[in-house]
Amino acid sequence: MQVPLYQAKAEFFRMLGHPVRIRVLELLQHGPVPVRDLLNEIEIEPSNLSQQLAVLRRSGIVVSIREGSTVSYALAGGDVAELLRAARRILTELLAGQSELLAELRQADVHPALTPGSARPSS
Secondary structure (H helix, E strand, O other): OOOOOHHHHHHHHHOHHHHHHHHHHHHOOOOEHHHHHHHHHHOOOHHHHHHHHHHHHHOOOOEEEEEEEEEEEEOOHHHHHHHHHHHHHHHHHHHHHHHHHHHHHHHHHHHHHHHHOOOOOOO
């Protein structure tokens, strides 16, 4: 039985749902990165990084490249980098909307009688 597309998408996003995996993908956007550099940037235990890289590799999002004794990782395709850029744009819009709401709330604290829907003070 074939998995419905929406379920496959949910599994894909669930696989991305780990901060270390997202950070790895961000670091790989500009080209292959040796594991030692990933460890320096992410500052986690080597076994934890290895586990997260294995998840990304099994999913087909990243590939490993061996050059002598150095193992590097790279994005398997440019679509992942585009997905990360899209996520950044979406988050920017969401946070901008939240900051506008926060500004309105702060304004309401300073001038409670001037908030939308409230009665104007009588003179």
